[in-house]
Amino acid sequence: MTIALPVTEVTSKLNKELDAGIIDAKDNTILVKSGSLKELISFLKNTPGLDFDYLTDITSVDYWDYFELVYQLTSIKNNHKLTVKTRLAGRENITASSIVSIYKGADLQEREIHDLMGITFEGHPNMKPLILWEGFKGYPLRKDYL
C-alpha cells in the first residue's frame, strides 16, 4: 500500500536553512518558498531514509492572484509518496527554478507548463515551445485567456 508519508518524518530530518524555506506542512503536503524548492527536492531525493526517486507529476494551477506548482513525488524503494507545493506571485513573466537536473522526467512537463501556463523555468536545457507553435499569442490554460 503506497502510504502517504507523514510530513513530520520529513520535517524532522530537515537541516536549519531548509527548514526556513518551509511555509507550512500538513497531511502529506509541504508548502515551500519557490526559492528553496530545488534544494528541498534534491534533499528529498538524496537522503537515504526518504529517497524519493520517482517524479510522478508536475501540475500548475492558476489561482488568479498566484500560480501554484504541485510536484508529486513517489519513492519506489520505500513505497511512499509526498506532494510538494510552491506558490509564485504575480501575472507577468513568472519564473521558477527547473528541476531537470534532478529528475529527467521533469523535462517535457516543464516545457508544457511553460507553453500553456506561462511559467518559465530557469536552468532548463531547451525551453522551446513544446505543445503550441512559435508565435502563439497568450497562454491558454490561464484563467484570463479569452
Place this chain on the structure above:
Amino acid sequence: MTLHTESFILNIGPSHPSTHGVFRMKATLEGEVLMDLEPVFGYLHRGIEKLCEERTYIGIFPLTDRLDYIASMSNNMAFAMSAEKLAGIKVPERAEYIRVIMAELQRIASHLVSVGSFLNDCGAFMTPFLYCLREREKILDLFDMVSGQRLTYNYVRIGGVNADLPDEFLPALNFFIEQMPLYVDEYDRLLKENEILLARTKGVGILPREMAINASTAGPVLRGSGVKWDLRKNDPYSVYDRFEFNVPTGENGDTYDRYRVRIEEIRESVKILKQAAAQIPAGPVMAPGLPRLIRLPIGEGYGSIEGPKGELGFYIVSDGSIAPYRCRIRAPSFLNLTALREMTIGWKIADAIITFGSIDICMGEVDR
C-alpha cells in the same frame, strides 16, 4: 583518405505509417545511423484540460474517452476514481467488480493493439496485426453489449457505472476467458523464438533501470527495465487486493523485454478476469443519493490507476461548483517519451522505429 560526409535532417513526420498517430521526430542522420532525435509534440493538442474546466463532471467523461482512445474504459475509471477520492464517495461492490472487469478487458485490447502495431513496425507486415485485431473485435463485442459503443464507451460514472451488465454478458465473458489463452499461445508459437524478431529486438533500444525511474516512465516501459512497480500491487485501488496475480518484469530493458511484458500481462489480465467473473456479487451499480449535477467539495485530489500504458492520474482541483476548477491529466504515454532520445541515439533508423513502437504511445493522451 578522409571522405567528407554530411548528415541531414529527416522528418519522421506527423503523417507517417509507424508513428502511431501524428507524432513527429526530427532525426539527424549520418547515412543510416541516428545522430540526434528531437521529438515534436502538439499536432493533436485539442486543449482537453481547458475544455474540462468548462464542462460539468458528468460532461467530462466523453472527453476522457478521447484521451487514450485505445483504452477509453480505463480513462473513465481513472477520472471517476480520483473524483470519488476527492469527494469520499463509496462505490457499491458490484460496480467495483464491473469496473475491474472492464479495465482488465481494456488492458488486453490495448496490449493487443500495441503488440500488433509493434510487430507491424518490425516488418511482419499486417499478419500479427490482423491476428491481434481479430481478438480485439471479440472484446469490442463485449463492450458493445455493455455500453453500445465500440471505441468511446462513456460507461463509468462518478459513484458507479452507467448500467448493469446484461444477462448474456457473463456467459460471453466466460467464453472469452477460455478462448484468450489459446490465442496468446498461438502468438507465442508464432513469435516467441522467432529468430528474426529476436535478432531485431534483443538488445535494441535499451532503457537502463535508473534512467527509466529518473525519466518517470511507467507501465510496461518501466517494468520492461526490471522495476517491479505496478499500482495494482503497490497501491491497490478498487478491489484489486482480492485478486491473485503476478507482475511480469523484463531483465535488461530492451525492446524484446517490453514486448514480452505486454504478452505476459495479457495472461495475467485473463487470470484476474477469471477471478473477478467468479466473485462478482449482486447488488446496485450506482451509489445512492448522488445528484445528477455532482458538486465536489472544495479541495484537491490526485487519483491514479494502472492503465495499459502506465500510471494514468487525474489531479482535480474543485471550488465547490459543478465544474472542476482545474483538471490535470498525468498521461503515461506523454512521460514515457522523455527518454526516447537517449534510447534511440546511435542506433539505425530501423531500430529507432522499433524502439519507438515498443514504447507504445497513443497520441490523444500525449498531446491531450
Place this chain on the structure above:
Amino acid sequence: MLLNYGYIALFLIIALGFTLTTLLLPVLLKRFKIVPDKPSQVKGEPFECGMRTIGKTWIQFNFRYYFYALVFLALDVMVVFIYPWAVGLRGIGITGFVIMIIFILLITVGYIYAWKKKALEWK
C-alpha cells in the same frame, strides 16, 4: 532453326509493345483530356510526411555504400553467368566445368582483394 528465331522475334515485339504502351499511355490520355492534368508547384516538391524538407537534401553520403555496391555487382554478374551454365552443364561435360571454375576463381580473386582492402568494413 528459323522457328527458334521466330520465338525471339515474337518475344521482342511483345516486350517493345508493352514498354511503348506504358510509356505513351499517360501522354495520350493527357492529350485527349481523359485524365485531368493540373500541375502545381507544391506537387513538384518532395513528400516528407507532410512537412517541408529541412536543410540540404543533396548531400554527400558516406562512401562505404558505394564500395558495397561495387562488390555486389561483381558477384552478381558472376551469378548471371552461372545460371545458364548450370542448366546446360550435362551438354558441355567436364571441359565446360573447368572453364567455369577458372571464371569463378578469377572473380573470387577480385572479391578477396576487396576484402583485404577493407572495402566491406562497416566503419
Place this chain on the structure above:
Amino acid sequence: MEIEPVDVSKVCIFPDQGVDRIEGEAIEALKSSCGVPYPDKTEWLTEQAGKGSLLLTTVDAMLSWARRASLWPVICFPACCAFEFVTAEASRFDMSRFGMEIVRASPRQADLLITAGTLTWKMAPQVKRIYDQMAEPKWVIAMGSCGISGGIFQSSYNVVPGYRCLFPVDVYVPGCPPRPEALIYGIQMLHKKISKGTLKQG
C-alpha cells in the same frame, strides 16, 4: 582523395535554423487565411447519369468504374477515428472488398483522403500539403464529427472547425467515431458520386 561536395545550396529548400519559426508563421498564415469554408457541391445527388453521346457515356462508364473500384486512401490518421478506420480495414469489416486494399503512405499513389480524426491548427498546414500533393482526380471523405465541424472539441482554441476550411469535401460520415459500417456506407456514397462524374468537368 578529398571529394569536394557539389555546391547545391540553390537546391536547398530550408535553412536549418529557424525551422520552428517558419513552421509557426505557416500555421498563423493558414489560420488567418482560412476564412470561408469551401462550399459543398451537392448537385450530384439529384443529377441523372448517362446523358450525352453513346461513345462518351461508355468511356465515362468505363472510366468511373475503374476509378471507383480501386480507391486507395492516403494515411491521414490524427485521432480516434483513425482506429475505427483501421478496424474497418481489418479482417472483420474488410474494406478491401471495395478495392481499398492498402492504405498508401504517400499522396502520390493515393486518390482518396479519409480524414480520420480531429484537425488542430498545428497539423493543418501538413494536411493541406498532403491534399495538394495528391494527384487528380482526388476525393475527400470527412470522417467523424471532428472532421465535419470540430465535433466535441469545437470550442477549443486549437481545433480547426471542420476539414472543409482547408479543402472541398465530397462525403461527410457523421459519428464519433463512426462505426465501420457507417464508414463503408459513406464509401458507397462516394462510389455513387464517382459513377455520376463525366468527362466534361474532369
